[in-house]
Amino acid sequence: MPTSFIQPEFKVKIDYDKCHKCGRCVQQCGWGVYSFNERPIPDDSKCRACHRCVTYCPAHCITIEKNTLAYRENDNWSPDARKAVWRQAETGGVLLTSMGNPKPYQRIFDHLVLDACQVTNPSIDPLREPMELRTFLGSKPDSVQVESDGNGGFKLAEGEGMHNNVKLDTPIIFSPMSYGSVSLNVHKSLAMAATRLGTLMNTGEGGLHADLYPYQDNVIVQVASGRFGVNPDYLNRGAAIEIKIGQGAKPGIGGHLPGEKINKEVSGTRMIPQGTDAISPAPHHDIYSIEDLRQLIYALKEASGYKPVGVKIAAVHNVAAIASGIVRAGADYVYLDGFKGGTGAAPQVIRDHIGIPIEIAIAVVDQRLRDEGIRNNASIIAAGSIRSSADVAKAIALGADVVAIGSASLMALGCHLCQSCHTGSCSWGITTQKPELTRRIDPEWGAEQLVNLVHAWSHEVQEILGALGVNAVESLRGSRERLRSIGLDEQTCKILGVKPAGM
Amino acid sequence: MAQTKYKTEPIEGYLHVAPEVRVEGDITVINSNAVYYKELNEVIREVVAGGAKHLRIENVNGQRYIGTGLAGKDVKIEVHGTAGNDMTMFMDGPTIEVFGNAQDGVGNTMNAGRVIVHGDAGDVLGYGMRGGRVYIKGDVGYRVGIHMKAYESLVPIMVVGGKARDFFGEYMAGGMLVLLGMNTQFAEQPLVGSFLGSGMHGGTIYIRGTVESWQCGKEVGIAEANEADMAELTPVLADYCEAQGMDLEEVLAEPFIKLTPFSHRPYGKLYAPM
Numbered sequence: 001m002p003t004s005f006i007q008p009e010f011k012v013k014i015d016y017d018k019c020h021k022c023g024r025c026v027q028q029c030g031w032g033v034y035s036f037n038e039r040p041i042p043d044d045s046k047c048r049a050c051h052r053c054v055t056y057c058p059a060h061c062i063t064i065e066k067n068t069l070a071y072r073e074n075d076n077w078s079p080d081a082r083k084a085v086w087r088q089a090e091t092g093g094v095l096l097t098s099m100g101n102p103k104p105y106q107r108i109f110d111h112l113v114l115d116a117c118q119v120t121n122p123s124i125d126p127l128r129e130p131m132e133l134r135t136f137l138g139s140k141p142d143s144v145q146v147e148s149d150g151n152g153g154f155k156l157a158e159g160e161g162m163h164n165n166v167k168l169d170t171p172i173i174f175s176p177m178s179y180g181s182v183s184l185n186v187h188k189s190l191a192m193a194a195t196r197l198g199t200l201m202n203t204g205e206g207g208l209h210a211d212l213y214p215y216q217d218n219v220i221v222q223v224a225s226g227r228f229g230v231n232p233d234y235l236n237r238g239a240a241i242e243i244k245i246g247q248g249a250k251p252g253i254g255g256h257l258p259g260e261k262i263n264k265e266v267s268g269t270r271m272i273p274q275g276t277d278a279i280s281p282a283p284h285h286d287i288y289s290i291e292d293l294r295q296l297i298y299a300l301k302e303a304s305g306y307k308p309v310g311v312k313i314a315a316v317h318n319v320a321a322i323a324s325g326i327v328r329a330g331a332d333y334v335y336l337d338g339f340k341g342g343t344g345a346a347p348q349v350i351r352d353h354i355g356i357p358i359e360i361a362i363a364v365v366d367q368r369l370r371d372e373g374i375r376n377n378a379s380i381i382a383a384g385s386i387r388s389s390a391d392v393a394k395a396i397a398l399g400a401d402v403v404a405i406g407s408a409s410l411m412a413l414g415c416h417l418c419q420s421c422h423t424g425s426c427s428w429g430i431t432t433q434k435p436e437l438t439r440r441i442d443p444e445w446g447a448e449q450l451v452n453l454v455h456a457w458s459h460e461v462q463e464i465l466g467a468l469g470v471n472a473v474e475s476l477r478g479s480r481e482r483l484r485s486i487g488l489d490e491q492t493c494k495i496l497g498v499k500p501a502g503m
Numbered sequence: 504m505a506q507t508k509y510k511t512e513p514i515e516g517y518l519h520v521a522p523e524v525r526v527e528g529d530i531t532v533i534n535s536n537a538v539y540y541k542e543l544n545e546v547i548r549e550v551v552a553g554g555a556k557h558l559r560i561e562n563v564n565g566q567r568y569i570g571t572g573l574a575g576k577d578v579k580i581e582v583h584g585t586a587g588n589d590m591t592m593f594m595d596g597p598t599i600e601v602f603g604n605a606q607d608g609v610g611n612t613m614n615a616g617r618v619i620v621h622g623d624a625g626d627v628l629g630y631g632m633r634g635g636r637v638y639i640k641g642d643v644g645y646r647v648g649i650h651m652k653a654y655e656s657l658v659p660i661m662v663v664g665g666k667a668r669d670f671f672g673e674y675m676a677g678g679m680l681v682l683l684g685m686n687t688q689f690a691e692q693p694l695v696g697s698f699l700g701s702g703m704h705g706g707t708i709y710i711r712g713t714v715e716s717w718q719c720g721k722e723v724g725i726a727e728a729n730e731a732d733m734a735e736l737t738p739v740l741a742d743y744c745e746a747q748g749m750d751l752e753e754v755l756a757e758p759f760i761k762l763t764p765f766s767h768r769p770y771g772k773l774y775a776p777m
Contacts, residue, residue, distance in 0.1 A: 084777075093775030226650065227631030231614045232572045232593050259768050271633060271654040272676065276705060276767040281674055285649045286589075286608055286627045295567070295588055299611070302544055303572025303593045348777060422776055 005086040008044035011065045012053075018061035025053035025062060030427035030437055031420075050418035052427035084348070095348040098421035098431070100249060100340045100385055100407055103352050108359035108488065109391050113501060115482040117469035124471055126462040132472035133458055135402055137200075137240065138165035138308045138332040140376040164308050164332065166239050168402065169198030170458045171473055172392060174450075175383050175406030176222050176244065176312070178206030180257050180266045180278065181344030181421065182431055183438035186413060189446025191215035196447065197454050202404070205244060205255070205280060207269035208234055220310070223300065225254060226280035228270040232303055240308040240332070241300050243293070245284070248341030248384040251314030251355045254282040255345070261424050263433050294329035301330075308332035315339060315361030315384065316354075320368035327369060327378045335404070336361045338384025342407040344431055345422035358384035359398060363496045366399025366478050375478075389460035398496065399478040412453040413446050514539065522546045531555040536562035540587065544568055551578055551597075559583065565606065568592065570599050576615075588625075591618050594635070607644070610637040615657070619746045623665065623688075632659040632678065640747050641665040641686045645696070646673065651706060653677025662743045665689075669696035672762070673720070676705040681739065683711045683754060699723065700762050704769050708762035709736050711754070719762065722769045728759040 014025075016039060026034040033046045034053070047064065054062045071079040084095055117123040124131070145157035174194060179187045181204065188211060190201040195218045202220040203212075207229020212219060221238030223230050235241055246252060257266075257278035267274040287293050297309045311326045312335035313319070323334045338358025343351065362382045369375040382400035386392060387408060395403050407415070414428035421431035429440030465473060468482055476482065484501040485493050493500055513519035522543055523534040531550050535543045543566050550558060556577055560569065563584030570580060570591040578597035582590075586601050589608040594616045604622035610629040618637045626644035629637055634657035642665035649670065651659050659678035665687040672680045684694040694712050701720025709728060716725060728736065736759065737751075744751040 087775055087777065091775035094773055095777050096774040097777045227612045227633075230593070230612055230631070231633070232574060232595050235572070235593065256770055259771070267654075271657070272652055273654065273705070276676065277770060279650075279674060279676070279702070279704065279770070281650060281702075285646050285673075286611055286630050295608070299568055299571055299589045299592050299608075302541075302568045347774075419777075 004090060006083055006090075007071075008047065008067050009083075010047045010049045011044050011067050012042035012047050013063045013065060014040060014042065015059075015061040015063075018059045020059045022058060024056055024058065028052045028056045028427060030425040030432065030434075031423075048418040048420045050416045050420070050427050052416075096345055096422050097348040097351060097419055098343055098345050099417055099419045100342040101352050102419070105340075105357070108357050108492070108496070109387075109394050111486050111488045112359070112394050112483050112496075112498065113486060114390075114393060114397065114464060114468065115484070116467040121469045123469050124466040126459075126466040129466075130471065131462040131465055132474075133170045133461065135168045135171040135473060136162055136165040137168055137310075137379045137381075137402060138162065139378055140165075142376065164306060166200065166308060167198070168200065170454060171396060171400075171402045171461070172454050172457060173199050173220075173381070173402055173404050174201040174409050175341075175404040176202035176204035176220070176242070177344070177406060177410075178204030178222075178257075179209055179269055180206040180261055180433070182410075183429060183433060183441065184209055184211065184265065185438055185441040185443050185446065186410075186430055187212060188443035189413060189441065189450060190409065191219060192443060192447035193450035193454070194218040196451050199454065200239060202242065203229075203238075206257075206266070207271065208237060209265070209269045213237065222312075223296075224280050225282070225284045226278060228272060228278060228280075231271075235300060235304045235307075238304075238307065240310060241304060242310045242312055242335065243284075243287075243296060243300070243331075244312045245287070245293075246312065246314035246316075246337070247343060247346075248314045248337030248339050248355055248358070249343035250346040250350045251316050251339075252282060253347070253350055255280040257345075258424075261433050266433060290325040290329050293326065297330045310335055310379075310381070312337060312381075314341075314354075315356045315358055317356060319356065319361045320364040323365040323380075324368050324372055324374070327374050331378050333379040333381055333401075334365065335381040335383065336365060336400075338382070340385035341383055342385075342410075343421075358382055358386075358395070360492075360495060362395055362398040362400050363480070363498075367497060370478075389457040389464070392457060393461055393464045393476065394483065396473060396476050397479050397483050398498075399480070401477060408453070409450055412449045413441060524550065527559075530557045530559050532559045532561060534561050535566060535584075536564070538566065540566040540568060544571065547580070548573065551575060557581075563587075563603070570594050570597060570616075573597050586620075591616065591637075594618075604641075605639075609639075610635070610659075610661070613637070613659070617746075621747065626668075629659065629661045629680075632661070633657050634659050636742075637661040638743050638746050639663045639665070642689060643667050646670045648672045648675060648680040648708075650674040650676060651678040651680065653706065660739055662739065664743075664747060664749070666692055667695045670698045670701070671695050672700040672703060672706075672708045673698060674702040674704075675700060675708065675764070676703075678706045679736075679739065680706070680708045681710075681736070681743075682708070685711070685749075685754070693718075700764070702769065703762070703764040704767050705764060707732075709759050710762065711757050711759050713760060714762075722764050722766065723762050724765050726761050726763070728761045732761050733759070 146154040149155040194201040205224035216237040224244040310333035311331045339355030379401040383404035426432040429437045480497045520537040522538045559581040565587040567587040574595040576596040582601040586605040592611040595614040598617040601620040605624040607625035612631040616635040623641035645668040662681040700723040
């Protein structure tokens, strides 16, 4: 009997004429592909095409190729479908994978184009004129009282204005990723970058490590169903508190951080014993209704001196009604996570087949909250595969206040999207707790990479705003008139509130 | 990113009653009759911050979040009346004694402290509780002790004097849950409902009396409590009896069973990594 029907997905080719025989590939690979016997010898079956060895080979003599001949052609039974069947026949297990949904679903962002000013309305040059990206996260008042300032002008009356909003210098924040799923150095990189950028990182459900306390004013602390690391001290450190109900990559299911990833440091931050599984139940067992959600929102406010409390949900079919309930329950922001959002580990069947696109979710939630007259009561954060500044601008034009980036931020740290986070052996030192791998990321370098990325995107958003002839990002928010669709069906256009190009 | 401190304003359409605070000896007494929960809790936090160590809250009638997020090991609060939902949630140190019943969510995600309820309590008690003790005299509802967890010196303990409904100790990851079935108003009902300890992967449940194996989750092993178990349990029961004014000998007169999980990693073999 063969040991496995599954053939290697990739072929590792080494040009031995060029090879220095230095063994760096052996040392760099987190998957154990290489052995060394006078020269490096690859085991193709272990390769995940993460390109760590390719990047670090001083002789540039390694090539990773797709193993194209492995499967007989069949449009219906794709290689992935066959591989899944064989893997499950071998193990009887639920297939576990990571990162975002890679299936070829329609990408709506790629069918939307932005407007620009020509002749009748002047565009603005963002290089020479102020272009405001400042965004306030939180609930805005229904109205404000103003009074005379005594000099013929007006000022806000005593006690009026925005309370408990978090000021962001750019509408781009980092997505929740827990310490445990990513390494402490990644968390430090994100926290340092968020502080320098005047934006936010998010703890995810793994607690806040003491090394991040200096950056706590730029941290959202998350409360999920496992309540890991949640105590009054944790709640009082964050700039805002987030109740995690769902995640775009795995709507409706909980999370299991395997015992192997619970080392001493992770255990201390989560406040659970080493080596046991960290199990987050699928629901919060104290939230079975919108009324219960309100109860938890106000419990968190009571415990934290009324900090902003947001609620993160996965974008699902009835997302508009759910978001309306969340806002009415008293949330200061609603975080929508689309079905292409990433994960450190999720069952493949859930990741690839559950949820709806973020573009649709933003549009229907924004519209619903406007129709009900409660849009000002909460900000909308959108996430789930924001890949570029164009996606940022389109998401904001569809109705988001802020976008969150997870996969893109990890890519800034070296992630090559090999979808193997759940193995805990990330060669890039990102989604691992192995000390020999985590030390590959220097937080100082990581922070610089992240700052560069967000600065670049922010500049590009300013360029887009200038072309649109507006001088503040809030003038773009929900301005779907500045979007047109190409190649989307009529029904989708209607749901998005976007006209086809030419109209 | 400065936070503005919230101060409760009167709510339109509702009767606004300010809490009366008076000092009797070393006890700070707060009359909470018809007081909105936000204002009551603001006053509690204020007097505790001002150095009060012993509070008595009178006429409590369902106000939520009493003691939520409150810290201070030597603070003692008496609650007279019916405590509302999420009492002592995230609490970190104080002792709260309820002379009456408590509603849902007592000890939710609690870190440290003591809660003594001289009556019944509702659903979802001690959810995600990480430390401290909760002593309920009477019956409790559904989903009690879900996902209790322990960490180093923090070991949560909950003792229920009456009977419990379904999902007692579900997902339990650490600590100790004790069910006595003694002070109950449901004489005809079973000691505990179904799905007892389902998904359990840590901690211990002690029950005075017996349960059927079909009532338990498949992750749970049932055994008679042995001498070592009773040595662990007896000091807890002695403390409970003292707090609730019960007779330890009477509690120990019936044998106990012990429920523990088969594995600390119940789902370790569920997945096939791709």
